Amino acid sequence: MSEPRIVKFEILRFRPEQDEEPVWVSYEVPCPEDFVVLDALNYIKDEIDPSLSYRWSCRMGVCGSCGMMVNGTPILTCNAFVRDYPDPIRVSPMANFPIVRDLVVELDSFMEKLTRVKPWIIRKVEKDPSLGEYLQTPEDLELFKQYSMCINCTLCYAACPVLAHDEDFAGPAAIALAYRYNLDSRDAGEAERFDVVNSGEGGIWACSYANECSEVCPKHVDPAQAIQRMKLTSAVQWLGVWPKRGAE
Amino acid sequence: MEIVRHDVVLVGGGGAGLRAAIEIARSAPELTVACVSKVYPMRSHTVSAEGGAAGAIGPDDSLDQHAFDTLKGSDFLADQDVVEAFVEEAPRELTQLEHWGCPWSREPDGRVAVRWFGGMSVKRTWFAADKTGFHMLHALFQTSLQYPKIVRLDESFVTRLLVENGRCTGVVALDIRSGELRAILGRAVILCTGGAGRIFPFTTNAAIKTGDGMALAYRAGVPLKDMEFVQYHPTGLPGTGILITEASRGEGGHLYNKDGERFLVTRDYGVGNRAELGPRDMLCRAIIKEMDAGRTFKGPYGDYVHLDLRHLGEKAIDAKLPFVRELTRNYVGIDPVYEPIPVRPVVHYMMGGVGTDIDAATELPGLFAAGEVASVSMNGANRLGSNSLTECLVFGARAGRSALKFARDSAAPNETRALELAEAEGGRIEALRGKHGGEKLSQIRREMNAAMERGFGIFREENEMAHAARTIADLKGRYADLGLEDPSRVFNTELIAALELGNLLDCAEVVAVAALERKESRGAHTRTDFTTRNDAEYLSHSLVRFAPDGPRVESQPVTITRWEPEERKY
Known part of the structure; x- marks a missing residue:
């Protein structure tokens, strides 16, 4: 050497x-x-x-x-x-x-934001494990897979120009995680997450689409894309054109 | 000193710990669980596990087959009742995790896919590409966030267990951010702190794997079981020790020596036609013998062999082994699509740990343990790859159930003595912080690492082990004269490192004592002076118990239900 x-x-x-x-x-x-x-x-x-x-x-x-x-x-x-x-x-x-x-x-605010978006499977009825797995095809998995690769390293928070002046913004990783669960075929929690991610205080509409988050992500997650897609979905849902999964 | 009270105090927030926490939160929503971790739970070392988690679900599989593979892998040192319970509960636990969102890889019809793993006679390892531990840990952590009764005390380092009238009643923990000590009292305590791979210099283990829970239990008088059994993984990257998953062989990768010979096929290393999918202890011995015969490559970080994935093709590598490609490109500048990967055996896992029964209870009432920190005796002398992630789930859940039952059935602990003990512990930590002394922390750690590698590697021999054991004893003496330079309170990582080193030295000493005592070769404990297994004298677990005048070794019989020990040949 x-x-x-x-x-x-x-x-x-x-x-x-x-x-x-x-x-x-x-x-x-x-x-x-x-x-x-x-x-x-x-x-x-x-x-x-x-x-x-x-x-x-x-x-x-x-x-x-x-x-x-x-x-x-x-x-x-x-x-x-x-x-x-x-x-x-x-x-x-x-x-x-x-x-x-x-x-x-200090990561307290990040930990709170993670919890805020309800990053867990939400269903009306839980199936007993003895009844086997929920079927999910490789294509179903592919829909959300990249958003499940986030390691919570918070580099995207350090890069985000919005967070530099708006500390309440839920931030790229947390929103991408909410999107990951919304896209998961096993989940029916989109309606519950809707208000959190759409809230004027800290929701997706604060994002200015600088794309810095996606550029620094060491795991090639694309939180900027997640936020943009959620904005589109939310706008269409707000107009009442298509329903939120899990809504009655 | 601040005092907080919870029903159950959980130390460690990795796979086993979070599984235990969720079990309690779901089945006893009236109880509070303190999850005390020295890191944020999603940083726990479960995150680094790659290949998968075993559970028999295939039409060609059976619980008995999984049990027998595990027992044979263990060189018949596993307790058979424990293994039977494990294989039976494994599929349910893995399915439960599927329901909690774990993104398991799938078959085209949507069912969970399984892959080959070493020592397993059929495909039974569930996987999420090659980031299984990462996905399991994050699924568990995210699931845990919905239960407000799981109260996280992140970045809190437990320094001792509180024991009163022969019952564990809580812990003392240093809040790393403030530097203040807290007494955390509970009706039951669960240890899920992982292993102690960092007693060795070359390991796949993260920096946090410092044997904390093992040392805590040991000092509280609970024996450590089967600590002589240290698993080396056959394929780590030279230099860093970064793990290259066994799944790369499960998916069809081959090992070659420098002469281009697939030595596990061309030579007799006892693995038969399983070749690269033999159990880890046998593969490691084969690689060392290839090194001794001069048939391996020379590198700046020691000899190595080649792991060749090229014939799998780019598509399969990207689909099944993307993390392998990412790691080798990043850390050794090698793309496995085009080049073989240099690999060598690396310390990976402790089969031993805090002795528990089948319900994760230690012999100290109120204290439970699960995951790598524990030795419930399902792995015996050699763990099969992909059994340990499942172990975290099965025995994490069992520990949760046992602890909540204990918490419900027992009276609130008397706190007077516990608080006295906590105050005394406060004095000890205060004295250690920025303490004057002649010995340098990093130097003691380095010498400990070197001694353990020399004495307790893949092949062991009496004189080398005895020499290394004396070095460890000497280092323990020198540790008492440790000199620290940082007197501050806020996030004092020198103080934490000093406490961790104390834990590592205790674990190292116990490994040494147990290894010297076992005069046979079994599983991962291979002696050049006692080359065969000796069931007549050593078909038993070792227990090492703390005593003021030095560790005491005892033994405990192996539980045999249906399978008579036989010669371990593949």
């Missing part, structure tokens, strides 16, 4: 018990060719400054913990290769969320 390259990292740090406001701190990290930004953070924590705080877990792009801004763009740091960035690399906490400490942001 070739010699590790010394890379300068500038990290936005904030320790609420001692800092008035966030400050940039520089670290030099020897980075092998296959290092990701998360590896560099782990190096800093293990070898230079154990007080650096950030979230991480699976290091394979599926748990959704390690999203941060790298040179201003939201990305999973376990999948951001150091070799792809010019020196110095700037790492800061995800935008549009309050900072708890260092690279850790």
Whole structure:
């Protein structure tokens, strides 16, 4: 293996018990060719400054913990290769969320928004499992599948220009999830979700279709498309042309 | 110290934990469940499981066949009554998850599809492409959101169990965001904290897999069972240890050595005509023997073999194994449509854990455990791939039922002693935060990892194990002199890492003690100095119990119902 390259990292740090406001701190990290930004953070924590705080877990792009801004763009740091960035690399906490400490942001509002859209199967009658599965063809599955790939990493919230000034907006991931359930052949909850996603406060109509959410999604979900399609469906339903699934 | 009270306190919010929580919320809506997790539940390591979840549904399948495959895979160390209960409840649990929205892959007629998996004699593994754990976890998490009686305490790290008059009455947890301790009291406690793969350096396991629940139970006097059995997965990416699912072999992938030889077919490694679909312990031994014979590739992160999927074609790979393609392209720059994938065996799963009975109850009244943290004895000496996701559902639900029954039938705990214990725990954590000392955390962790890899790898031998065990004991001593640099309260991840390292060291010590005691080769515990299985002396579970002067090893008989142990040959 070739010699590790010394890379300068500038990290936005904030320790609420001692800092008035966030400050940039520089670290030099020897980075092998296959290092990701998360590896560099782990190096800093293990070898230079154990007080650096950030979230991480699976290091394979599926748990959704390690999203941060790298040179201003939201990305999973376990999948951001150091070799792809010019020196110095700037790492800061995800935008549009309050900072708890260092690279850790507060996710309370996101968790509330997830719950708000009722992301679970809603049916009038539940079938007993002993009666077998609900039939769902591969085509039925394909309808909603991409929207079920969201890992809740919240990169799309960090990228969303609407959330930058309207913190009540339910946001791309939550709305895409509502859409995922609306499209699921096993679900009859569209009517229950209708008011939530159409509400003037935080609903789909706040979206300005900047498409930033879909561009940063590490799992290729297309929340912008979900929102646009929901707007269309809602408009048609509001006009009473076709019924909401689950409505009587 | 803040005190909160719930009927049931659940530690861990992965597959087993959420299943338990939902079981309680649905069948006892009057009870509250605190779901205490050191991460947000959807970050739990269940999310990384890929290949699938086993449950016999096919017309060519039967419960007995699933049971026998599991028992044979376990090298007959699984308890047969537990396995029978498991296979019987598996299809219902998987169907229940289908009703809760899990996007299982389907047959053209709309029925759930099943795929091949290692050690299974028919297709019986349900799957959601190759992100099964991810989809199961998110389906469970999203389903759980509709129950207001499931009260989540996200990012709370449990530091000890509260035990009073021989009964578990709650936990002490550090709220990571505020740095404050809380006593969380309950009538029953369930541990669902996952395994301890991070005692090893090279593992598929996420950073959070630090044996927390195992250490909590162990220190509370509950024995850990069968901890010597550590499962290596045959196919991890060199360097990172990222898992390449067994489903890639289930869908038809082949393993080759550097001479282009499909060694599981051309040589006798005991897997017969199952070849790449032999059980994991046997495949790992085969790969190590290929390495020892000099027939493997050399790489910067150790020797490796090739996993070849090219003959499956792009369409099948994208339909059935899209995550494999995503991972290999991202992390090793290889597209499996055009090139073979470099793979090597990697630590994956702990068959052992907190000893429980068939109803997920530990020997401490009021304490239950399910999922990888537990050893209910359905996996024995070697787990079959795709049994563990189902295990989370079957025994998560059982733990939920057992805990709610216990909570209903038992009196409210006396709190005086519990609160004294909680205060004392507060003092311990306070003393650890930013503590002065001469030992560096990352250094101890590295040395522990190196010792475990050296002593407790795929092939084991007395002297190496004893040497590694001494190193672990020495590291435990040095841990007492740990020096920390961060005295702050808010999101102090150095403090959490220090607590996790303490848990890892306890688990490592128990693995070492149990492995030294078992002088035979069975399942994943393969000794070069005792090369055969010895049913006369060792057809029994190991139990390691905490004692002030060092761990004590006991044994417990294996339950046999209908199948006499036989030679394990495929």
